[in-house]
Amino acid sequence: MNRRLLTRLLGVWTCILLPIAGHAVPVYIGSKQFTESVILGELARVSARQAGIDAVHKRQLGGTRILWRALLQGDIDAYPEYTGTLTHELLKNVPANADIPSLRARLKPLGIGITDSLGFDNTYAIGMRADEAKRLGIARISDLRRHSGLRLGFSNEFMNRNDGWPGLRRRYDLPQKDVRGMDHALAYRALASGAVDAIDLYSTDAEIPYYHLRALDDDLHYFPRYEAVYLYRLQLEQNAPGFVAALNGLAGRIDEKTMRGMNAEVKLQGVKEDVVAADFLGLRADADDHSGLWSRLLQRTVEHTKLVLASLGLAVLLAIPLGVLAARLRRFGQVVIGLTGILQTVPSLAMFVFMIPLFGIGAWPAIAALFLYSLLPIVRNTHAGLVGIAPELSESAAALGLPPGVRLRRVELPLAARSILAGIKTAAVINVGTATLAALIGAGGYGQPILTGIRLDDIGLILEGAVPAALLALLVQGMFEGIEHRFTPRGLRLVARQ
Amino acid sequence: MQDSEPAATSAFAIRQVSKRYGSVVAIDDLSLDFEAGTTTALIGSSGSGKSTVLRLLLGLEWPDRGTVSIGGHPLEPGQVLQLRRRVGYVIQEGGLFPHLTAQGNLALLPHYLGWDAARIGQRAKELAELTHLPLAALERYPAELSGGQRQRVALMRGLMADPDALLLDEPLGALDPIVRHELQDELKRIFAELNKTVILVTHDLPEAAWFAERLVLMRKGAVIQDGCFEDLRDRPADAFVARFVAARRQLPRASR
Numbered sequence: 001m002n003r004r005l006l007t008r009l010l011g012v013w014t015c016i017l018l019p020i021a022g023h024a025v026p027v028y029i030g031s032k033q034f035t036e037s038v039i040l041g042e043l044a045r046v047s048a049r050q051a052g053i054d055a056v057h058k059r060q061l062g063g064t065r066i067l068w069r070a071l072l073q074g075d076i077d078a079y080p081e082y083t084g085t086l087t088h089e090l091l092k093n094v095p096a097n098a099d100i101p102s103l104r105a106r107l108k109p110l111g112i113g114i115t116d117s118l119g120f121d122n123t124y125a126i127g128m129r130a131d132e133a134k135r136l137g138i139a140r141i142s143d144l145r146r147h148s149g150l151r152l153g154f155s156n157e158f159m160n161r162n163d164g165w166p167g168l169r170r171r172y173d174l175p176q177k178d179v180r181g182m183d184h185a186l187a188y189r190a191l192a193s194g195a196v197d198a199i200d201l202y203s204t205d206a207e208i209p210y211y212h213l214r215a216l217d218d219d220l221h222y223f224p225r226y227e228a229v230y231l232y233r234l235q236l237e238q239n240a241p242g243f244v245a246a247l248n249g250l251a252g253r254i255d256e257k258t259m260r261g262m263n264a265e266v267k268l269q270g271v272k273e274d275v276v277a278a279d280f281l282g283l284r285a286d287a288d289d290h291s292g293l294w295s296r297l298l299q300r301t302v303e304h305t306k307l308v309l310a311s312l313g314l315a316v317l318l319a320i321p322l323g324v325l326a327a328r329l330r331r332f333g334q335v336v337i338g339l340t341g342i343l344q345t346v347p348s349l350a351m352f353v354f355m356i357p358l359f360g361i362g363a364w365p366a367i368a369a370l371f372l373y374s375l376l377p378i379v380r381n382t383h384a385g386l387v388g389i390a391p392e393l394s395e396s397a398a399a400l401g402l403p404p405g406v407r408l409r410r411v412e413l414p415l416a417a418r419s420i421l422a423g424i425k426t427a428a429v430i431n432v433g434t435a436t437l438a439a440l441i442g443a444g445g446y447g448q449p450i451l452t453g454i455r456l457d458d459i460g461l462i463l464e465g466a467v468p469a470a471l472l473a474l475l476v477q478g479m480f481e482g483i484e485h486r487f488t489p490r491g492l493r494l495v496a497r498q
Numbered sequence: 499m500q501d502s503e504p505a506a507t508s509a510f511a512i513r514q515v516s517k518r519y520g521s522v523v524a525i526d527d528l529s530l531d532f533e534a535g536t537t538t539a540l541i542g543s544s545g546s547g548k549s550t551v552l553r554l555l556l557g558l559e560w561p562d563r564g565t566v567s568i569g570g571h572p573l574e575p576g577q578v579l580q581l582r583r584r585v586g587y588v589i590q591e592g593g594l595f596p597h598l599t600a601q602g603n604l605a606l607l608p609h610y611l612g613w614d615a616a617r618i619g620q621r622a623k624e625l626a627e628l629t630h631l632p633l634a635a636l637e638r639y640p641a642e643l644s645g646g647q648r649q650r651v652a653l654m655r656g657l658m659a660d661p662d663a664l665l666l667d668e669p670l671g672a673l674d675p676i677v678r679h680e681l682q683d684e685l686k687r688i689f690a691e692l693n694k695t696v697i698l699v700t701h702d703l704p705e706a707a708w709f710a711e712r713l714v715l716m717r718k719g720a721v722i723q724d725g726c727f728e729d730l731r732d733r734p735a736d737a738f739v740a741r742f743v744a745a746r747r748q749l750p751r752a753s754r
Contacts, residue, residue: 396593399556400607400655401582410606414597489597491639 026054027236027243030067030079030361033060033440034184035266035273035455036122036204036259040080042277044230047246050281055243059273060451061361062440063157064089066353070442071112071231075360077240078232078247082122084224086114088163096224113234113244116251117227120204120259124158124223125215126168127201129191133214140217141172144198148175153196155184163224164200171222185455202226204256206264228254254280267456296449297468303363304445304472307435311367312428315374320420322375323382324408333383340376348373348434352441366438373434374427381423385416418488425480432473436465446472508570509534509663509695510555515564517550517719524550525561526719534662537689537696539706541742542716548699550719552665555697556582569662583607586656590668592648594640600651601636608658618658625654628688646677653688663695670705682708703727703743715739 027048031041041057048055058076061067068090070076086103087094094106104114126141133139136147144150158164159181168174182190187199188207201208203215230247237244262280265271278284322340326333346354351372355365389412397411413420439447446465453461510532517525525547532538540548553559554566557578566573568581594603601622608618626633629650640648649669656664669685670678686709689696700706706713707727715723715730723735734740 392589392591392593393595395558396587396589396595397606398558399582399587401579402607402610403579406610411595411597415595491596491598491641494639494641495596 026056027078027240028076029055029057030061030070030076030442031057031059032067032079033063033451033455034202035206036202036263037080038273038455039259039262039266039276040118040228040230042273043250043280044078044080044247046274046277046281046283047250048243050283051242051246053240053243053246058361058442060439060455061442062349062353066356066361066441069356070361071233072110073357073360074233074235075356075362077236078230078243080118080228081231082226082228083117084123084163084226087224089161100227100229107231108234111234113232113237115230115232115248117229118250119228119252119254120256121225121227122202122204122256122259123218123226124164125201125203125218126198127191127208127213127215128198130212130214132197133216138216139214140219141168141222142219143216144174144176145172148177150176150197151178151180151195152176152198153180153182153187153190154200155187156181158200168222171220183454185457189457204259204263206260206267208260210264210268228259270456270458293464297464300444300446300448300465301468301472303443304432304435304469307363307366307370307438307443307445308428308431308472308476310363311370311431311435312374312424314367314371315378315427316424319375319378319423320382323379323420324386324413326379326383327386337376337380337383340379343372344376346372348437349440352437356441361442363438363443365441366435366443370431370435370438374431377426377430378420378423381419381426382416385419386412388419389415414489415492418484418492421480421484421487425477425484428476428480429473432469432476436469508532509568510697511567511570512551512554513565513567515554515561515566517547517554517559517561523719525554527564528720529564530714530721530724532695532697534695535693536712537698537710538712538714539710540697540699540714540716541701541703541706542722543701543742545718546716547719548716549667551716552587552667552697552699555665556585556587583611583659584661584663586653586661586664588649588652588656588664588666588669590671591645592640592652594648594652594655596640599637599639600631600643600647603640603651603655604636604658606655611659621658622654625657628657628691629654630684644677645673646681649673649681653685657692661694663697664689664692666696666698668699668701671700685709703730703746715742 029041029044029048031037038059041059045055045057061070064085067076067079067081071079083098083100083103086107087096087098091103091106094103098106100114100116107114126144128138136143138144138147154165159179160166165179180196184200187196188211190196191199191213192211198216201213201215207213208215230250232244232247258280262276265276266273322336326336348369351369352365355368359365359368393415394407394412397407402410435443435445436447436450438445439451446469448465449461450465453459453463453465508531512528512530515525515528516523528547528551530551540551542548550559554561555568557573557575560575568584571577573581594600595606598606604622604625605618608621613621622636623633625631626636631647631650631654635643635647635651640651643651653669670681673681682705689709696709698706698709711726713725713727713730714721717738723730723739730739731743734743
């Protein structure tokens with residue numbers, strides 16, 4: 001076959017395939033775990049729909065790092081971000097006051113585009129109850145220096161970010177010792193109830209007027225500007241130019257007051273984000289996401305069970321052979337049980353985040369993380385079950401002249417079956433609980449309403465996730481007890497009774 | 499002055515075997531022959547090495563030095579599984595698998611050897627007759643059997659594939675005196691009917707004398723005396739043998 005024909009064939013194929021690929025794959029939009037970001041995500045989705053582009057919003061993913069990585073890897077195509085986060089957190093060696101055109105130049109080699117400012121600056125601020133601030137005579141952040149006994153409660157991200165508490169403490173030379181990290185939505189309640197005296201807040205937060213808070217003056221100009229923008233993959237300029245145009249069309253249209261108003265609608269009046277977004281764009285909200293409680297529950301149950309079953313199934317396939325090997329080879333056993341034990345100590349959120357570079361976002365990284373968590377209980381119980389077999393029994397099997405494989409299948413594994421099943425049960429119950437965190441990396445499940453409920457301070461929503469999760473855990477526990485009863489040979493139950 | 503070639507009729511031969519567990523010497527330069535079709539009792543105190551002899555013959559332990567041969571062939575790791583199938587092994591309390599019924603225990607090896615269910619059932623019935631086990635007991639789990647029945651099933655399991663030899667390690671050690679006495683009678687009858695090579699480990703001298711023509715008294719991994727009961731009683735090789743023979747309670751005489 002000559003080269004020209006080949007080239008031409010390839011060309012034809014590309015012409016056929018490219019448009020298919022372009023239409024079949026929707027645009028993925030991400031958002032962070034707080035209301036404003038979710039609203040901006042919805043705005044992007046509804047604008048895309050307006051432009052005739054199929055878009056999916058993966059809402060309230062775990063945090064800046066998760067979204068940034070997902071964007072770089074192409075797991076999402078766009079998400080709302082703030083310039084201050086880019087200059088201080090995501091990009092290295094960028095001047096703190098870099099403007100959007102210079103950021104655009106820095107992002108371009110990464111394959112990332114940035115819109116102009118959406119029209120508001122949502123900077124960090126330190127807030128106190130207005131009456132308390134007045135009583136103590138605090139108006140500026142510098143005034144905090146004189147009150148070393150104040151208790152500070154900061155969002156976990158603010159606690160650790162370069163442009164958060166560590167830098168603020170240095171700049172203002174703040175003496176406070178009682179500083180704790182908490183969820184941002186909970187921090188307002190802690191402040192209102194007097195459990196803490198000052199918190200970090202975003203200047204567009206709806207709660208500032210609602211809770212009668214005072215944002216202290218940043219008199220040393222520590223906090224950078226946090227102009228809201230959309231980041232998107234530059235590839236979209238070819239694949240979905242209409243979407244890029246829609247995102248850019250939102251630039252300059254949302255001022256601080258409008259944003260605070262939309263935040264208040266969602267957080268204080270309980271209006272859904274998609275309704276708020278559609279209102280802003282002068283549209284009617286689509287029916288999406290307004291399904292009834294039962295169909296929501298069903299969908300989440302399917303998602304949640306899928307995570308648990310897939311991770312557990314894979315873990316059983318690997319962990320039982322590992323446990324058998326561990327029981328055979330003492331050294332190897334120590335190493336395997338040690339390693340799986342270390343995996344168990346990795347904090348769950350960290351484990352989920354570690355999986356993102358390998359598996360992107362969504363169900364797969366969650367399954368991988370849950371899989372790793374399931375290994376230890378199953379390996380350890382398989383090992384313990386086999387090692388715990390009375391030596392005269394293993395020896396009787398050997399003395400019969402049965403080969404090792406038959407001994408394992410017919411004698412040793414049945415004798416260890418109870419212990420192995422107990423290990424699988426432990427792993428399953430832990431998985432049902434841990435899988436609620438998978439919503440942070442876009443895997444859905446019962447964690448989704450819990451996250452939203454925490455964000456919106458809505459107990460009903462939290463229960464909508466927590467109650468089914470608890471019920472599922474009980475169900476799994478009960479099912480395994482049934483399986484245990486069925487699969488434990490009658491002879492062993494007789495022995496246990498004696 | 500021992501011959502290094504095993505005798506032609508030897509079922510089992512141990513040649514200059516030593517075995518240690520860490521610093522403990524279990525077997526010390528031991529040589530022993532067991533002739534085909536005879537019954538031998540290995541006796542001695544706990545830790546004398548008598549059980550280790552059985553384990554060496556089955557390839558459950560390997561000697562540090564010396565050789566073990568079965569039917570004139572040296573025991574090698576590659577053939578040990580086949581050789582074990584030619585030898586029945588019965589231990590104290592039977593070593594029955596608790597997750598299988600008596601029948602399941604019996605069927606384990608024949609099933610692996612490819613016997614069909616009818617053949618396995620037929621053989622189990624034969625052996626139940628031989629050992630006087632009620633057929634109904636075959637459907638029960640070990641936990642549902644009496645101690646005596648368990649030992650009968652263990653013996654049947656050892657005999658399923660019709661081995662050339664039977665090795666028994668304290669087979670009656672855990673039974674009460676009445677059952678034990680009854681099974682001693684039956685085992686002796688069974689050994690006589692089967693005409694197999696039997697090696698029985700016990701620490702009970704009367705039991706050894708009841709079963710075996712040849713008694714091998716061991717101490718600290720070596721043979722102290724090898725002969726019939728009368729030899730041990732009338733011509734003890736040393737003071738230990740005399741003590742071992744004498745260490746029996748007489749029942750108190752009825753008072754007049």
